[in-house]
Amino acid sequence: MVHEFSLRILPREAADNDRLKASVCRLKGLDPDHVTGVQLLKRSVDARQRTVMMQVQVRVFENEPVQSPQPETIHYEDVSQAPPVIVVGAGPAGLFAALRLIELHRRPIVVERGKAVSERKRDLAQAVRRQQIDEESNYCFGEGGAGAFSDGKLYTRSKKRGNVGRILRLFHQFGASDNILLDAHPHIGTDKLPGIIANMRQQILDCGGEVHFQTRMTDILLRDGRCVGIRCQGGEEFRGPVILATGHSARDVYELMHRLQMPLEAKGFAMGVRLEHPQALIDRLMYHSPQGRGEFLPAAEYSFVEQVDGRGVYSFCMCPGGLVVPAGNENGALVVNGMSPSNRGTKWANSGMVVEIRPEDLPRYSGFVREVMPSGNDAHSMPVFRQMLQLQQALEIHTYRQVAQGLKAPAQRMADFVQGRASESLPSSSYLPGLVASPLHEWLPDEIRRRLQQGFRLFDRNIKGFLTNEAQLIACETRTSSPLRMLRDPGQMNLQGIRGLYPCGEGAGYAGGIVSSAIDGELCAERCAQEA
Ligand SMILES: Cc1cc2nc3c(=O)[nH]c(=O)nc-3n(C[C@H](O)[C@H](O)[C@H](O)COP(=O)(O)OP(=O)(O)OC[C@H]3O[C@@H](n4cnc5c(N)ncnc54)[C@H](O)[C@@H]3O)c2cc1C
The missing domain is CATH 3.50.50.60 (FAD/NAD(P)-binding domain)
Incomplete structure (x- = not known):
């Protein structure tokens, strides 16, 4: 017989096939001698409660030969003569x-x-x-x-x-x-x-x-x-x-x-910073354990979203065990983003922390854009989608100018940023080109700065200890999605x-x-x- 079960088990019980089989047999009252194989179909970590569990879906073969799953493959044919x-x-x-x-x-x-x-x-x-x-x-x-x-x-x-x-x-x-x-x-x-x-x-x-x-x-x-x-x-x-x-x-x-x-039509997008914590700290917070993730859990992830003054503030593209990288395509402007190796094995966790920006918000950013790009085109004579692009570019240029040393990025400790205090030193970072301490609270556009500050306080209410000076903000994150749409x-x-x-x-x-x-x-x- 072939059964499929959904189970909640401890991470160590899902760690390998023998343990998984033992747990399935115990929970479902099956005789291990009659179970010829157990296949894992789906798994996810459930860290909502104090005891972290794995939610798994399994296929169990009882008294019959195991059939290996055959993922569908697509066969591609020769198209050299096709249109x-x-x-x-x-x-x-x-x-x-x-x-x-x-x-x-x-x-x-x-x-x-x-x-x-x-x-x-x-x-x-x-x-x-x-x-x-x-x-x-x-x-x-x-x-x-x-x-x-x-x-x-x-x-x-x-x-x-x-x-x-x-x-x-x-x-x-x-x-x-x-x-x-x-x-x-x-x-x-x-x-x-x-x-x-x-x-x-x-x-x-x-x-x-x-x-x-x-x-x-x-x-x-x-x-x-x-x-x-x-x-x-x-x-x-x-x-x-x-x-x-x-x-x-x-x-x-x-x-x-x-x-x-x-x-072309303007659309909303989001901009902000990359936030980098020690991964061990995120593991402790998300898995509710001073021991961190232990032997059987993956590097912990998080996801936050709040509304501040009518705009979303949220974490974006979180990279557990990852690296912050210089992700722009122009010199004289600075953009960062994050990536992780397959084992998510570095000492750091990073994510974009961004504030939603809608086309109707443009007037509130116009002073900032003029200051950064005084010779830019007059916003009033520009279509809205170009103004959105210009705002994105202005933050990238402005960020670059804070340090103006190639790809070195301005950074500030997280609690210092929220409290409006300059950081005298910075924690270690995965960002290879190097960081320079900079008062982001003074130079980020006000609309972004205050929403991030408030957003971080709210995130910390959900996960106590998230707002910490062990973490740092690295500027800036602007390429979250396109600020415009090509109409179809x-x-x-x-x-x-x-x-x-x-x-x-x-x-x-x-x-x-x-x-x-x-x-x-x-x-x-x-x-x-x-x-x-
Ligand atoms: C560092 C980093 C990490 C990311 N991590 C994730 C992640 O973990 N998960 C996720 O879902 N998304 C992630 N993203 C976002 C994701 O990469 C994009 O959403 C996705 O790549 C968009 O796909 P696309 O094909 O539409 O465009 P792109 O991936 O941007 O591809 C566009 C391509 O067009 C080429 N091109 C541009 N102009 C021209 C031209 N004039 N002529 C010829 N070629 C041209 C470019 O060189 C490029 O190769 C990440 C992005 C970055 C930068």
């Missing part, structure tokens, strides 16, 4: 679009401004040594997109958008570990992602698709209200319908679309009024994160294949 579709950008949206196109018998031609993922890795290391970013090869640009060097968290709040399970199975098919199919909060890790991304590219090439690196799209070719291809910086042209998956850091693409009078025809995936052009993923304003961008990529590919 071409241009995919601009090799981030999650672009790569998943390209793979889906192959399934639908179209030939993807992927055009990517950055380099292949392995070369990109070298450029990231070089950037830290030189304190200078390569503006075409960095944490935002290059094969794998912004998700390539990340924690690789694969969960999304927007499950209604599409088939999350399919995206996880594809990551698994291209080399991610079995854990991503089991964990409630799956993640891959920055050490494993590059290999998976390279496997995806190889699949595209093996099927007769093309991948062009260091090839930046500079123009979109239109004829009679239809997109017929793109032109790139060297003058080369690629002809066919276009899936535009350029991410939210390609400001030049937004400018190009504005010049071409394409429909209602119910369709093409750009409003233009056939053959499919804005896609995070840059288009329809996704946030790896999984939802991948889903959006697949949906655009499906619609494009119907028409191409």
